Amino acid sequence: MNFADTQPFIAAAAGGILIGLSAFLMMWLIGRITGVSGIAAGLMSNSSDSRRGWRIAFVAGLVFAGFAMQPFASATTIQSISPPMLLAAGLLVGFGSVLGSGCTSGHGVCGLGRRSIRSLVATVTFMGAAFMTIFLLRHVFI
Amino acid sequence: MKSSVATLVATLMGALFGAGLVVSGMSNPANVLNFLDLAAIPTGTWDARLMFVMGGGVLVTAIGFPWLMRRARPMFADKFAWPTSSTIDQRLVIGAALFGIGSGLAGYCPGPAFANVGASMATGIRDMLFFVPAMLIGMWAATKFR
Numbered sequence: 001m002n003f004a005d006t007q008p009f010i011a012a013a014a015g016g017i018l019i020g021l022s023a024f025l026m027m028w029l030i031g032r033i034t035g036v037s038g039i040a041a042g043l044m045s046n047s048s049d050s051r052r053g054w055r056i057a058f059v060a061g062l063v064f065a066g067f068a069m070q071p072f073a074s075a076t077t078i079q080s081i082s083p084p085m086l087l088a089a090g091l092l093v094g095f096g097s098v099l100g101s102g103c104t105s106g107h108g109v110c111g112l113g114r115r116s117i118r119s120l121v122a123t124v125t126f127m128g129a130a131f132m133t134i135f136l137l138r139h140v141f142i
Numbered sequence: 143m144k145s146s147v148a149t150l151v152a153t154l155m156g157a158l159f160g161a162g163l164v165v166s167g168m169s170n171p172a173n174v175l176n177f178l179d180l181a182a183i184p185t186g187t188w189d190a191r192l193m194f195v196m197g198g199g200v201l202v203t204a205i206g207f208p209w210l211m212r213r214a215r216p217m218f219a220d221k222f223a224w225p226t227s228s229t230i231d232q233r234l235v236i237g238a239a240l241f242g243i244g245s246g247l248a249g250y251c252p253g254p255a256f257a258n259v260g261a262s263m264a265t266g267i268r269d270m271l272f273f274v275p276a277m278l279i280g281m282w283a284a285t286k287f288r
Contacts (some may be wrong), residue, residue, distance in 0.1 A: 004167040012191040015166020017200020022159040023199070024206035027149045031216035031223050034159065036252040041281045053145050054152035059256055061156025066169060066260025070161065074167035074262065076189075081248050086272035088236070090255075092244025093273075094280025097252060099287060100237020104251045106160075106198060107238070111225070113203020114211075118228050122238040125201060129242025134178040137247070 004074035011074075023110050030054065036062070037097035037104020100126070148217045159256045166195040169257045171249025171269075178246055183186065237284070 005013045018035075023034035032054065039055045079087075097103040100122055102111065111119020164170040168191070174188035176182065215221055245251045250258065250273055259270045 004165060004170075006151050006211045008167065009194050012168075012194035013198040013253055015162040015164070015168065016195035016200075018162030018165065018198075019159055020162075020199035020202025024160060024202050024210075025158070026152070026155045026220055027216065028218045029155075029219075030148045031219040031221055032152075033223060034155070034224060036159075036256065037169075037281065039255075040175070040252060040278070041285055044278070044282045045285045047165065050144070054148040056155035057149040057202025059183045061153040061158075061243040062160040062224065062256045063156075063260040064163035064255065065157040065160025066164065066257030067263050068157075068271045069164035070259070070261050070264040071267040072225035073164050074173055076167070076170055076172040076176070078172040079173075079222045081269065084267055085277045086248055089206070089244045089248035089250065090273040090276025092247065093251060093255070094239050094244075094282075095284045096242070096244055096275035096280070097238030097239045098237070098241075100234050100241055100283045101225075103241060103247060103253070104196075104245075105253050109203055110201040110207070113170045113207045114224070115204075115208075116225070116228065118218075118230055121230050122234055124241030125235050125238035126245070129239045130178050130246035131180055134175055135181060138179055139181050 002072055002075070004072060005076065008074075017107070020113070021108060023113070025059075033106060033110050034058075035102050035110060037094075037103040038101070038106050041098045074121065096126075151218065159253065160260070162195075162199075163254055163257045164261075166198075167191050169254045169261060171254070171258075174245070174249040174254070178249075204215075250266050253278065 026032050026034045037057050042055050042140040106118040167173045171277040187249035255274055262270050
């Protein structure tokens with residue numbers, strides 16, 4: 001147990017503010033939207049806007065923080081998820097977030113901050129779909 | 143834009159984003175799934191954290207972005223790359239729905255997935271060995287879908 005679990009709501013709000021600051025500073029300093037699916041997808045496309053350096057750098061920073069901050073990580077555990085389920089989830093998350101032009105960061109944190117109706121529709125849709133999925137998994141199919 | 147400045151800024155901001163994910167508890171998929179399980183509200187075991195994380199993040203962008211929108215250009219780049227589309231179409235809704243189903247299945251979305259690649263080097267948890275390659279293939283497939 002550490003801060004993330006002993007003071008869950010303070011830690012959650014503080015972490016959220018750090019994520020928001022990251023998105024704000026990315027735009028203020030280098031003019032980029034902090035949408036992780038868009039940043040990652042840009043690594044794989046050949047469009048004119050695909051300068052890759054900053055994209056690789058952002059993902060590298062994200063991976064590094066995941067490692068370096070591990071001592072502060074929340075220790076909640078659940079039944080582990082099977083590899084076939086992880087593969088299906090990964091395909092859906094990757095395909096869906098790029099088809100829908102954004103994930104929790106791009107549509108959620110950034111889009112809602114811009115007061116974009118398009119992002120609000122996307123956010124309500126993916127949250128709703130996620131609520132229904134976990135309901136079916138945990139309470140219908142068991 | 144000097145690409146070295148962009149690289150430095152993006153590295154630091156990626157790390158700040160990742161730190162936020164870890165501190166908030168959202169790099170742990172259990173906390174995401176326990177939030178998504180709304181049926182736990184009546185039993186008192188619901189995890190409301192994700193709501194506070196989104197609240198904290200949107201609080202900053204909702205104040206900061208309108209201020210930036212009145213500015214001519216970013217500090218170290220020629221222009222702001224604000225999204226331009228406001229179209230609400232099938233692509234948006236179907237894409238978001240598939241993304242939501244996927245994140246409900248395992249509790250990972252793209253940001254936490256990358257943070258967990260790093261975390262796995264410390265914890266040895268192998269989820270990302272399956273999830274991340276599948277996610278990248280899914281992203282690649284969607285870019286071909288246009």
